[in-house]
Amino acid sequence: MKSSPSTATVLILLVLLLVVAAGFVFLFQAELRFRDHLRTLSAENESLQATQAEAELELSAAVATRDAVAADLAAAESDSLTLEGQLVESQQALDALNAEVETLRGQLADVADQQQNEPPVARIVSPLEAEALPAGQPVQIVLVAGDAAGLSALMLDVNGRRFSTYTLDGEKLYARTLNWNAPAEEGEVVLTVTATNLNDVTSAPQSTTVTLVDTEARNATIRAEVEANVIAMRGLEPTTPITPTVLTRDALRQRLENDFAAEITPEESQADVLELSAFDFLAADFDLYAAQLALQSESIGGFYDPETAEFVVVSDGALLDPAAQWTHAHEFVHALQDQHYDLEALTDEALDSEARAAVRALAEGEAELVQSLYLFDNDFFTEEEIEAIRNNTGGEEQADLLNTVPPVLINDMIFPYTAGVDFVVELYREGGFAAIDAAWxxxxxxxxxxxxPDRYLAGDAPQIVALAPLTATLGAGWELVDEDIMGEFYLRQYLAQQLPASAVGRAAAGWGGDRYAVYHNAAAGALVMALRLVWDTPADAQEFAAAYADYPAALLGVVATPQPDGGNCWVADEVICLAQVESESFIVRAPDEATAAAVMAAIRGN
Structure with a gap:
């Protein structure tokens, strides 16, 4: 059968449509592949950008490191140049020093050569030029000589005649002390020293001119003049002649040692140590005897003994210098006091220690006042002599001694010369020597x-205070060491060991009287101290109690423990208790609380 044309057309259209559809499919698939590839390229691009950034950072770090290394290299090159310059300068300085050393060596050699050719040097150290020496007495002469080449001889001439020659063995420095018996005739004597060295070169003569005098006769004249001046100043005439006993310093020391041995036994000295240690003044093993002996023998320039009416002055044979004359004036005042006011009776052992201390302060205060008037209110000395007296402090040995002695001993020794002076000066200002006569x-x-002084002038007499015996209270093994009055001076010394000065004055003010006792148990090695204080007013007692509380707190390092009797105790290795009742204060120191309580009850009368 045969096709029609429309069908062919449709078929062609369908084929074209299929071709177009296939093209679209192809294009769509191609687009998908392109997009996948684009995404891949984008991811690779981002990775490349990150890698590039890292590379840029690494490059920047490398550049910075390069710049730093370059800077360090430049600095090192600069330092190297500087060091090279310093090295050159140091080498130049070293060369200069070496040259200077060589110059000095040459100069030293020249000096040594010159010294070998120089004459030796010889000198008289003692006596001094124009010094007055005792005629007919041994005189100590001190010679020194020196020479770089070595000494062969040392010679001393007296008034042009050879006195002694000493053969030497090449010593470059030599000193010699010898005794020369001075002639009995007064007059000038020329001492001359020379020395010869190993090169047989002799020194230039060195001379000292001294004057021999009858020192005893002249000192007697000087003393008489000093005494006449004191008599005129003080207005008191001796009732009997006063002849001094003249001792050397060594003789005075021996005299004091003998007096100590006769008056104070080792047992008594140890008892004093125990007593003072109960108030913290001394350690229990302190050598009080040696300290007191040293203090007196080194510091005393003279003394007056009321028991024997002996006026002792210290002199080593020379003429009395201004300082010795000044001391003589002081001691002569004591001789006048004794003749007019009977010092022995006023310082009798029957009196309590407070009364004796007060009279001694009056005596020393007046003597110091006269000394001051003698020095400054008259024309007895030149300005140079006054300055020499004021600068005479006793020397380094005495200063060293004072540094080794407990303060209480020093303060006790100087109390009459400090507080006593203030007391007397106050009286003198009010009424001159007439007021001092009235005080005697x-x-x-x-x-x-x-x-x-105002309380003395007001008639404020000390109260008599009793203290109950404690032997029965303490029991077997306890013995009384001493019982006495402390007084305001020692009370101040006691408090000052732990309290500030401002608190001490307030606490001790208003003292009316006291009594203390110290007991010792040798077997137990223990002490008991009991102190009863009476005050002028209850307010004074309260002020003392408030201040005293700081003493045991500071000493023992503990706080107070209140007691049933209203007092307080500070308990540590030992016990200190305080009670205050109206105008009285009670202090007990004991080895334990039970003993302290028993003693406190006894002295309070409970």
Whole structure:
């Protein structure tokens, strides 16, 4: 059968449509592949960009490191140049120093050569030029000589005649001390020293001219003049002649040692140590005897003994210099005091320690006042002599001694010369020597009087205070060491060991009287101290109690423990208790609480 044309057309259209559809499919698939490839390329691009960034950072770090290394290299090159310059300068300085050393060596050699050719040197160290020496007495002469080449001889001539020659063995420095018996005739003597060295070169003569005098006769004249001046100043005439006993310093020391041995036994000295240690003044093993002996023998320039009416002055044979004359004036005042006011009676052992201390302060205060008037208010000395006296402090040995002695001993020794002077000066200002005469007629009776002249003038007499015996309270093994009055001076010394100075003055003010006792148990090695204080007013007692509380707290390092009796105790290795009742204060120191309580009850009368 045969096709028609429309069917062929449709078939062609269908074929074209299929071709177009296939093209679209192909294009769509191609687009998908392109997109996948694009995404891959984008991811690779991002990775490449990250790698590039890392590379740039690494490059920047490398550049920075390169720059730093370059800078360090430049600095090192600069330092190297600087060091090279310094090295050059140091080498130049070293060369200069070497040259200087060589120059100095040459100069030293020249000096050595010159010294070998120089004459030796010889000198008289003692006696001094124009010194007055005792005629007919041994004189100590000190010679020194020196020479770089070595000494062969040392010679001394007296008035042009050879006195002695000493053969030497090449010593470059030599000193010699010898004794020369001075002639009995007064007059000038020329001492000349020379020396010869190993090169047989002799020194230039060195001479010292001294004057031989009859020192005893001249000193007697000087003393008489000093005494006449004191008599005129003080207005008191001797009732009997006063002849001094003249001792050398060594003889005075021996005299004091003998007096100590006769008056104080080792047992008594140890008892004093125990007593003072109960108040913390001394350690229990302190050598009090040696300290007191050293203090007196080194510091005393003279003394007056009321028991024997002996006026002792210290002199080593020379003429009395201004300082010795000044001391003589002081001691002569004591001789006058004794003749007019009977010092022995006023310092009798029957009196309590406070009364004796007060009279001694009056005596020393007046003697110091006269000394001051003698030095400054008259024309007895030149300005140079006054300056020499004021600068005479005793030397390094005495200063070293004072540094080794407990303060209480020093303060006790100087109290009459400090507080006593203040007391007397106050009286002198009020009424001159007439007021001092009145004080001798009515002597002060306590250190409170000396410390407070107004209370003495007001008639504020110290109260008599009793203290109950404690032997029965303490029991077997306890012995009384001493019982006495402390007084305001020692009370101040006691408090000052732990309290500030401002608190000490307030606490001790208003003292009216006291009594203390110290007991010792040798077997137990223990001490008991009991102190009863009476005050002028209850307010004074309260002020003392408030201040004293700081003493045991500081000493023992503990706080107070209140007691049933209203007091307080500070308990450590030992016990200190305080009780205050109206105008009285009670202090107990004991090895334990039970003993302290028993002693406190006994002294309070409970």
């Amino acid at each position: 007629a009515n002597p002060p009776r306590s250190t409170e009087h000396i410390l407070h």
